[in-house]
Amino acid sequence: MIYIMIRHEISRYLIAPLSCDYMFHKIESMDDNEVRIDFLMVYYISPQFLDEYIKDRLKSKKHIIELNVPYAYKSKLSFN
Secondary structure (H helix, E strand, O other): EEEEEHHHHHEEEOOOOHHHHHHHHHHHHOOOOOOEEOOOOOOEEOOOEEEEEEEHHOOOEEEEEEEEEOOOOOOOOOOO
16 A cells, blocks of 8 residues: 655645646555545645646546545545
8 A cells, every 4th residue: 555645745735736747656556555645634626726636636547545634625635
């Protein structure tokens, strides 16, 4: 299992779609199939980052679980 604390991997303010692409490129290159992405203490997610995250998430072959998603973004990041 891969555990990613997104505030350490990118920032507490998720703005640039390119940083999302970079993170998913790293995730896809790893051997583990299960990935947990923790949004703890993420204060802002830009619409552009969110759109890119959703696109990359849907393309991913990994089993991804989002943890501690800020309330304002929970409905958009619900993939179940």
